[in-house]
Amino acid sequence: MKQAIVIMHGMGEQVPMSTLNSFVHSVWTTDDNLVDQGKPDPKTGGARGGNASWAKPDSRNNSTELRRVTTERDASGHYTDFYEYYWAHLMQGNTWEHVKSWIQDLLLRNPFTRVPARVFHAWVVLWLIALVVIAVTLYGMWPKEDAVEPWVSFVVPLLGLGLAAFVSNVLIKRFGDVARYAKAWPPNVAKRHAIRQAGVDLLIRLIDSKDSKGNEEYDRIVVVAHSLGTIVAYDILAMVFDHYNGKFDSSKSQPERDKLEQMIGDALTSGKLDIDAFQVQQAAALAEARDHGAPWKITDFVTLGSPLTHAEFLMAESPEDLRARQARRNLPTCPPVMEFDGTTKLHHFTYSGKADRKPSDPRTPHHAAPFAYTRWTNLFSPEKYILTGDLISGPVGETFGSNGKGGLIQGIRDIAVLPRLDLQGQIAPGHRRSGFSHNNYWNMGKGTETDTVVVPHHIEELRKAVGILR
Structure with a gap:
């Protein structure tokens, strides 16, 4: 047999x-x-x-x-x-829009009732990453009256490149699959x-x-x-x-x-x-x-x-x-x-x-x-x-x-x-x-x-x- x-x-x-x-x-x-x-x-x-x-x-x-x-x-x-x-x-065809709605659903939930204890620390890290993304984005958009320190001009673009790579290679290509399969949203x-x-x-x-x-x-x-x-x-x-x-x-x-x-x-x-x-x-x-x-x-x-x-x-x-x-x-x-x-x-x-x-x-x-x-x-x-x-x-x-x-x-x-x-x-x-x-x-x-x-x-x-x- x-x-x-x-x-x-x-x-x-x-x-x-x-x-x-x-x-x-x-x-x-x-x-x-x-x-x-x-x-x-x-x-x-x-x-x-x-x-x-x-x-x-x-x-x-x-x-x-x-x-x-x-x-x-x-x-x-x-x-x-x-x-x-x-x-x-x-x-194929994962986009930031697919991932964004899923991440929003994970982040915007009551941590005391809807986040399991064993992943609470990962949920906190996800929030920290989101805050960094928001901070870098706001910094790039904020009008600057005076010249910024040279190290700031160097570090912020690097952070932006790193975040872009993370979003493209990790969130979209990998976790995009999870985002699209795990939830029965119409798309x-x-x-x-x-x-x-x-x-x-x-x-x-x-x-x-x-x-x-x-x-x-x-x-x-x-x-x-x-x-x-x-x-x-x-x-x-x-x-x-x-x-x-x-x-x-x-x-x-x-x-x-x-x-x-x-x-x-x-x-x-x-x-x-x-x-x-x-x-x-x-x-x-x-x-x-x-x-x-x-x-x-x-x-x-x-x-x-x-x-x-x-x-x-x-x-x-x-x-x-x-x-x-x-x-x-x-x-x-x-x-x-x-x-x-x-x-x-x-x-x-x-x-x-x-x-x-x-x-x-x-x-x-x-x-x-x-x-x-x-x-x-x-x-x-x-x-x-x-x-x-x-x-x-x-x-x-x-x-x-x-x-x-x-x-x-x-x-x-x-x-x-x-x-x-x-x-x-x-x-x-x-x-x-x-x-x-x-x-x-x-x-x-x-x-x-x-x-x-x-x-x-x-x-x-x-x-x-x-x-x-x-």
Whole structure:
């Protein structure tokens, strides 16, 4: 059998295949555990220089700029196809007007109720930058009766050039993508739709793909996303699950799904959910659904450096607004939102049309339950003083958890990398704080270990989350 791994890049002017090639190098080519290293290299017949892979045109990419990267058979007997969902070309044409309205929305909000504590210091810095821009602009416009000091004449133009470069290369080219995607303002709606729909089309093509004998080509699909791409991927997964959830067979016994609902229900009452046990049961429920013919085969969602941690800041008007959208099933949570069934007298993420239904009867998942069957792992880099770690990232388990009588429960596995943290949330022994790490989640040369290691901690965790060797 084969599996497909789809990588979705982040913000900025990305080059097609650049993200995919570097990702494949870290999670496939250099992992000695995936293939028997005593086997000859299938390309040369000689000693190995890494696990083999080949790039091949594939019409499912819907782009002549992209290639599918396919691998040799791994130690468990499987092949892996890597795809890149490339969307940067759909986000061209960012302007200062797009960014300005977004920045105004971020700045002109109550810092006590609408600015999360973990980004308050960044919000203050954003205000300072805005004030500097205003000051330099006013200085240039203000009439000057006397000659200014020579150093002022030298420094102010330099500040102006620096600010112009910052606005052009950082705000417009990079954060312009965030400004245009994160908010559903009228000028952004067409772009948001185009980006999502292209991603939905790719995943549906992969899910429905058949081999030459008419069998399903892939038995497992993993979606990996970075930075702004994690918000894009989250939206796409929600739409794709809505496409398939009604195709789950509701005529056969579903004991694993019933166990999963019982586990979530108990956790909502107690306020405690064992993520290890939860993810095991998610896999069992998906395997059961697949045995019954369900088309859903996205086993894992892996987010890297995700701004979803700031969803209340970027995707909603307030924490209360975010929870309201989640409760309305507009934004899927993990575990999924449970709703009370007046007949069974229990909470479910599924529904049944039978009048005399029982808790263990076959049921169909509602449209906002992708993370009942898809495990979500989130890698983030702890930030400090803005310039170390990754301010853009953070834990997402709390933000996208579910509320119950016992409090909030979290079904997302959040893992701190770059640097590694211990159980008390302190930097683990043998690690050091890194510089700005947002682009290092699959960089083999950017570990934070103080001692030399063959495989850095963040690469180990990434490989584990993707789980190529089954």
